[in-house]
Amino acid sequence: MQLIDGIPVFGPSVDEGALHQIKQCAIEADHVALMADHHKGYNMPIGGVAAYSDHVSPAGVGFDIACGNKAVKLNVEWLDVGKALPLIADDIFSKLSFGVGRNNNEVVDHELFDDPAWTDIPFLSMPGLKDMARNQLGTIGSGNHYVDVFYDSKSHNLWVGCHFGSRGLGHKIATYFIEQTGAKANGNMDDPPRLIQANTSLGEDYVKAMELAGKYAYAGRDWVCQRVAQILGADIIDEVHNHHNYAWRENHGGKDMWVVRKGATPARPGQRGFVGGSMGHYSVILEGIESEEGQHTLYSTVHGAGRVMSRTEAAGKKRWVKDESGKRRQIQISQGKVDMQQVYENLTTMGVILRGGGADEAPQVYKQLSDVLECHEKSIKVTNVLFPVIVCMAGSNEYDPYKD
Numbered sequence: 001m002q003l004i005d006g007i008p009v010f011g012p013s014v015d016e017g018a019l020h021q022i023k024q025c026a027i028e029a030d031h032v033a034l035m036a037d038h039h040k041g042y043n044m045p046i047g048g049v050a051a052y053s054d055h056v057s058p059a060g061v062g063f064d065i066a067c068g069n070k071a072v073k074l075n076v077e078w079l080d081v082g083k084a085l086p087l088i089a090d091d092i093f094s095k096l097s098f099g100v101g102r103n104n105n106e107v108v109d110h111e112l113f114d115d116p117a118w119t120d121i122p123f124l125s126m127p128g129l130k131d132m133a134r135n136q137l138g139t140i141g142s143g144n145h146y147v148d149v150f151y152d153s154k155s156h157n158l159w160v161g162c163h164f165g166s167r168g169l170g171h172k173i174a175t176y177f178i179e180q181t182g183a184k185a186n187g188n189m190d191d192p193p194r195l196i197q198a199n200t201s202l203g204e205d206y207v208k209a210m211e212l213a214g215k216y217a218y219a220g221r222d223w224v225c226q227r228v229a230q231i232l233g234a235d236i237i238d239e240v241h242n243h244h245n246y247a248w249r250e251n252h253g254g255k256d257m258w259v260v261r262k263g264a265t266p267a268r269p270g271q272r273g274f275v276g277g278s279m280g281h282y283s284v285i286l287e288g289i290e291s292e293e294g295q296h297t298l299y300s301t302v303h304g305a306g307r308v309m310s311r312t313e314a315a316g317k318k319r320w321v322k323d324e325s326g327k328r329r330q331i332q333i334s335q336g337k338v339d340m341q342q343v344y345e346n347l348t349t350m351g352v353i354l355r356g357g358g359a360d361e362a363p364q365v366y367k368q369l370s371d372v373l374e375c376h377e378k379s380i381k382v383t384n385v386l387f388p389v390i391v392c393m394a395g396s397n398e399y400d401p402y403k404d
Contacts, residue, residue, distance in 0.1 A: 001293055001296065001375070004019065005023065005026075006026075007019075007022060007023065007026060007032055007033065007034065008033040008034070008293075008296040008297060009022075009033075009034045009038075010033075010034060010035055010036040010038075010297075010372075010375045010376060011034070011035075011036040011037070011038060011306075011372065011375055012036070012367070012371045012372070012375065015038055015039050015040065015045075017039070017040040017045075017190075018034060018038040018039050018040050018041075018045035018046070018047065018048070019034065019045075020190065021040060021041065021043065021044060021045040021048070021190060022034050022038075022044070022045050022048050022050075024043075024190070024191075024192035024193075025043075025044050025048065025050045025057075025060070025192065025193060026050075027192060028052070028055070028192070028195060029050040029051060029052055030051050030052060030053055030255075030257055031049075031050070031051045031252075031257075031298060032048065032049060032050045032051070033048075033049040033296060033297045033298065033300065034047055034048055034049075035047035035048070035049070035263070035264050035297070035300065035301060035302045035303075035372075035376070036302055036306065036371075036372035036373075036375035036376060037263070037302040037303065037304055037305055037306025037367065037372045038263075038306060039306055039307050039308075040189065041062065041189070041262060041263070042059060042062060042063070042189045043059040043060065043183075043189060043190075043191055043192065043193040044057065044059060044060040044062070044193050044260070044262050045262070045263075046262060046263035046303075046306075047262070047263045047264055047302065047303070047306060048060075048260075048261075048262050048263070048264065049259065049260070049261050049262075049264050049297060049298055049300045050259075050260045051250075051252065051257040051258065051259045051260070051298055052195065052198075052257060052258045052260070053255070053256075053257055053258075054197060054198055054199065054258075055195040055196060055197055055198055055203075055258065056195065056196050056198050056203055056206055056207060056210075056247055056258050056260070057193045057194075057195050057196075057247065057258075057260050058174055058177040058178045058181065058193075058194075058196065058206060059174075059178050059181075059183065059193035059194065060193050060247070060260040060262055061174070061210060061245055061246060061247050061260055061262065062174065062245045062262050063170065063171045063174040063175070063185075064164075064165035064166065064170055064171065064174075064245055065165060065166045065170035065173060065174055065210055065213040065214070065217070065245060065246070066165050066166045066170060066210070066213050066214040066216070066217035066218070066243045066245060066246055067163070067164065067165030067166070067170075067217065067243070067244060067245040068163070068165065068217060068218075068221065068241070068242050068243035068244050068245070068246075069161065069162070069163050069221075069240075069241075069242060069244065069265075069273070069274040069275065069276060069303070070161065070162055070218075070221040070222070070224075070225055070239065070240070070241040070242075070274065071150075071159050071160065071161040071162075071225075071239070071240045071241075071274035071283075071285060071386070072159060072160050072161075072225045072229065072236045072238065072239040072240075073152070073157055073158075073159050073236070073237050073238035073239070074157060074158045074159065074160065074229055074232060074234035074235065074236060074237065075157070075234055075235045075236075075237050076157070076158050076232060076233075076234045077151075077155075077156045077157055077158065078151035078156050078157075078158055078389065079156065081158070081232065085149075085353055085389055085390060086353055088149070088231060088232060088390065089149075089353045089355050089390045089392065090355070091231045092147060092149075092228055092231060092355070092390065092392050093355035093356065093392045095227070095231065096138075096139075096140060096147060096224060096227065096228075096392070097138070097139040097140065098139075098140045098141070098142070098145075098356060098392065098393065098394040098395075099139075099140075099141070099142055099394045100141060100142050100394075101136075101168065102136070102139045103135040103136060103139070104135065104136065104137060104138045104139050106138070106227075108134075108137045108138045108223055109134070110137060110219045112212070112215045112216055112219055113130065113133075113134060115212055115215065117208045117209065117211070117212045118130055118212075120208065121205045121208055121209055122205075123173070123176050123205070123209065124173075124209060124212070129169070129172065132168055132169070133167070133168070133169040133216060136167045136168055136169070137167075137216065137219060137220050137223065138219075138220045138223040138224055138227070139164075139167060139220070140162065140164050140224065140393075140394070141164045141165075141167060141394065142393075142394035143361075143394075144163065144304075144361055144393075145162075145163050145164040145165075145393065145394070146161075146162065146163050146164075146276070146279070146391060146392060146393045147160070147161070147162045147224060147228060147392045147393075148160070148161045148162070148276070148279075148283070148388050148390060148391050148392070149161075149228070149232075149388070149389050149390035150283060150386035150387055150388055150389065151386070151387055151389055152384055152385070152386055153282075153384075153385040153386070153387060154384065154385075157237075158232065158234070158389075159384075159386050160225050160228045160229060160232075161274060161276060161283060161386070162221050162224045162225060162228075163276055163304075164217070164220065164221065164224075165213075165217045165243075165245060166213035166214070166216045166217040166220075167216075167217075167220070169212075169213055169216055170213040170216070170217070173209045173210070173213055177196070177202075177205075177206045177209070178194070180196070180202055181194035181195070181196060182194060198258060207247075210246070210247060214243060214246060217243065218241065218243075221241065222241075225239070240272045240273065240274045240285055241274070242265055242266060242272075242273045242274065243261075243266075244261060244262075244263055244264055244265050244266075244303035245261070245262055245263065246260075246261060247259065247260045247261075248261075248266070250298070252295075252298050252299075253295075259298050259300075261300055263303045263304070264297075264300040264301065264302070264303055265286075265300065265301050265302065265303045266288075266299065266300060267286070267287075267288030267294065267297075267299050267300055267301040267379065267380055268288050268294075268299040269288050269289055269290040269294070269299070270287060270288065271287065271288045271299075272285060272286070272287050272383070273285070273286050273287075273288075273301065275301070275302055275303060275304060275369070275373075276304050276305075277304070277305050277366070277369035278305055278361075278362075278363040278365075278366040278369070279347070279352065279354060279357060279361060279362070279363060279388065279391045279393070280343075280346065280347055280350060280352060280362075280363035280388070281305070281363060281366075281368070281369055281388075282369065282385050282386060282387050282388070283369070283385075283386045283388070284369070284373065284382045284383075284384065284385055284386065285382070285383050285384035285386070286301065286373075286380045286381065286382050286383065287380065287381050287383055288301070288379060288380055289379060289380060289381055291378045291379045292378075293376070293378045293379045294378075294379035297376075297379065299379075301376045301379065301380050302372050302373065302376060304366070304369070305366040305367045305368065305369040305372060306366065306367045306372055307365055307366055307367075308365065308366065308367055309337065309364070309365040311360035311365075312336070313336060313337055313365075314336050314337060314338045314359050314360045314362060314364075314365045315336040315338065315358060315359035315360040315396065316332055316333070316334045316335045316336035316359075317332075317333040317334040317336075318330045318331065318332055318333060319331045319333055336359055336360075338359035338360075338362045338364060338365065340358065340359045340362065340396075343359070343362045343363070343364075346363075347391075351389060352388050352389060352390075352391060353389065353390045353391070354391050354393075355390070355391070355392045355393075356392055356393040356394050356395040356396075357391065357393040357395070357396070358393075358395065358396025359396065360396070361393060
């Protein structure tokens with residue numbers, strides 16, 4: 001850890017764009033910190049933590065409210081299903097719904113649709129919003145969202161992990177409340193985040209809407225993990241589940257604050273978290289431990305490895321156009337740095353079965369997870385190392401105007 005203008009900053013290197021954004025957040029925040037996987041985001045950097053006594057930050061939480069990770073341990077071992085893994089990968093990829101704006105292939109209902117917030121908050125009562133949310137529950141989305149199958153390096157049990165958030169519901173909630181602050185939802189990403197006084201009617205509505213989006217994201221990840229366990233014919237015997245784009249009311253140093261984590265995993269002493277690596281590298285289950293550095297981060301840690309290459313740099317510049325029938329297709333304008341054929345060959349050699357994915361999510365566009373975890377070694381301990389055997393993501397030809 002280093003202190004830059006009084007801000008705790010972690011990482012093997014410092015992204016100047018992310019540092020500028022967290023400095024902007026620090027103007028009104030009581031405390032800020034930057035995790036080791038940090039990079040630029042919208043108004044607040046990915047990997048950023050900002051705490052406010054009396055305010056909430058819709059732009060800080062971000063457009064994918066309650067984006068997070070869930071991992072479940074299964075009662076089967078890798079060797080029990082090794083030969084069937086290609087067919088299992090096909091089943092996961094065909095039966096689950098990857099992509100933007102997709103409806104779930106299966107009907108999914110949940111008690112959260114009876115939550116009074118749907119009628120108590122005027123915005124949530126807008127026509128079609130609840131139906132859209134119901135149809136999208138359990139869909140995975142695009143960008144860096146995934147469903148993976150891992151094996152545990154110690155027990156050899158299989159684990160299922162997934163990464164996604166509150167889908168279109170969260171995006172619409174975020175857009176509405178960001179605009180209510182007077183900011184434009186598609187404005188300058190380097191502007192400081194506009195805040196809402198938490199104890200106003202607008203602030204209370206945002207918190208209730210955010211909490212509903214949190215329940216929705218949890219329900220979606222629960223369903224996905226259970227569905228993959230069903231495909232594998234296995235039972236879930238352990239689970240680790242956490243948001244990393246959210247605001248929590250917490251007490252630190254005897255003071256109650258709204259702690260906004262954007263791409264940062266809560267890691268209080270004894271609290272477990274699932275942190276994913278890239279499609280070709282391991283992921284981990286970790287646990288927070290008491291430390292001075294943990295206090296500096298308000299007990300937060302990384303949420304992933306962290307990008308080192310933009311999507312355009314990796315995959316080249318592309319443009320979406322519509323043909324005469326109105327169907328979208330991609331035109332490659334310039335080449336990127338990633339040779340995807342080589343990526344497929346490398347993953348095959350490593351024993352990783354990839355379904356979907358693209359150059360913008362290749363392993364080389366991310367930092368090494370080991371490097372960013374090492375930067376937080378005084379405040380966390382790794383309890384399980386999980387190696388990927390199946391990786392499922394939306395394909396590179398998936399139109400997604402909201403990729404992070």
